[in-house]
Amino acid sequence: MDPIRIAVVGMGKIARDQHLPAIAGDTAFSLAATVSPHDKGIDGVPHLESLEDLLAKGPAVDAVALCTPPQVRYDLAKMALTRGVHVFLEKPPGATLSEVDALTERARRAGASLFAAWHSRFAAGVAPARAWLADRHVTSVAIVWREDVRVWHPGQAWIWEPGGLGVFDPGINALSIATHILPRPFFLRRGVLQRPENRSAPIAADLVFCDTAGTKITMDLDWRQTGPQSWDITVETDAGTLKLSRGGSVLTLPSGTEHSEDREYAGLYARFATLIRTGRSDVDTSPLKLVADAFLRAKREIVEPFNE
The missing domain is CATH 3.40.50.720 (NAD(P)-binding Rossmann-like Domain)
Incomplete structure (x- = not known):
């Protein structure tokens, strides 16, 4: 072929x-x-x-x-x-x-x-996390996604403009994982977006979601993190705690921790090839819907200017 x-x-x-x-x-x-x-x-x-x-x-x-x-x-x-x-x-x-x-x-x-292409869904720990959670009762979820924008997006002015998403550019990665691994749909209840006075997009967000069974899901996003970066999702269940860290590449279950090689984009291209060969599309907008809901429903706070 x-x-x-x-x-x-x-x-x-x-x-x-x-x-x-x-x-x-x-x-x-x-x-x-x-x-x-x-x-x-x-x-x-x-x-x-x-x-x-x-x-x-x-x-x-x-x-x-x-x-x-x-x-x-x-x-x-x-x-x-x-x-x-x-x-x-x-x-x-x-x-x-x-x-x-x-x-x-x-x-x-x-x-x-x-x-x-939601690349974080192809992180090594995501598929086994989804399988483990399928038969568990989830009692709470905490998402902490904090990084330094100066390190990961230097000079990218577009990311601060309308449509660029601001801190949701990395935050949507966490949402792409959460919408994939959690057994029930969830939606926004309340939140606060912090926007620098000289930018059009938020630099931080504090959000509270709820799934269809009433389970609370919190999300802490911040682009001002220095030192070690935080890309963690912690899920409390009736069978113990599941944690995805390093953006989904490290999975910790009650039975232990699994580390695997980063092959996110290799997985994306393998999926794209399969779609082309079989004449199908794959367009899941659920992570983007949650971001849009945050812009619709969350309160705004103006914070100090951000300058690189």
């Missing part, structure tokens, strides 16, 4: 750190081109300044991975899907829920695969 010819659109940190190595390590794909008006690409691979140029002039591609900021992703995805090209959407899948719905329908009509 011939490899899937894929182009990476947007050549920022996530593309270079994660997408290019994952594609290089997966025989189901071949890197046909890179696209960016701000980057020269990589040696030996055709590079174009726009997706429009790529689709008009070649080289031919079967799929694109959109690694651009979410605010511009809809137009790019629409352009590709209209031509029957399969689309991999970096997280979050779009700047709004409505545009993701529109892309889902366009993919269906075009007969192309659309993949909303």
Whole structure:
């Protein structure tokens, strides 16, 4: 079977750190081109300044991975899907829920695969955590997702603009795990968003969710963490405590702790290849819905300016 010819659109940190190595390590794909008006690409691979140029002039591609900021992703995805090209959407899948719905329908009509890629769901501890929780009674959940924005998003002004999500850019990773492993749906009850007076998006959030059985789920997000970073989900159950740490790569159960190799993006590309080969799409918007609900329902507090 011939490899899937894929182009990476947007050549920022996530593309270079994660997408290019994952594609290089997966025989189901071949890197046909890179696209960016701000980057020269990589040696030996055709590079174009726009997706429009790529689709008009070649080289031919079967799929694109959109690694651009979410605010511009809809137009790019629409352009590709209209031509029957399969689309991999970096997280979050779009700047709004409505545009993701529109892309889902366009993919269906075009007969192309659309993949909303929640990379944290492919962390090593997530699948076994989901399986262990399936038969347990959950009594409480605490999510603590604190990191230093200066380390993980240096100079990325777009992330502070409307549609960039602010602290929910990492926070949505935690929500993508929680919506996947917890046995019941959950929704927002109350919350507080802290927004720097010189930014449009929040730098911290304190949220309280509730699942359909009344179980309390708390979420502590902060982009001002220095020193050790915190990416932890702790689930109390009738059979003891489950903890996912290091973003889901380390799972601790009452029976002990499991450490596994980070293969999130390898898992994403294996899933994307399967979707393409079987003519299906995978577009779960539940994490983005919870973020939208936070912007709808949580209180706002203005805090001191943030400057890099």
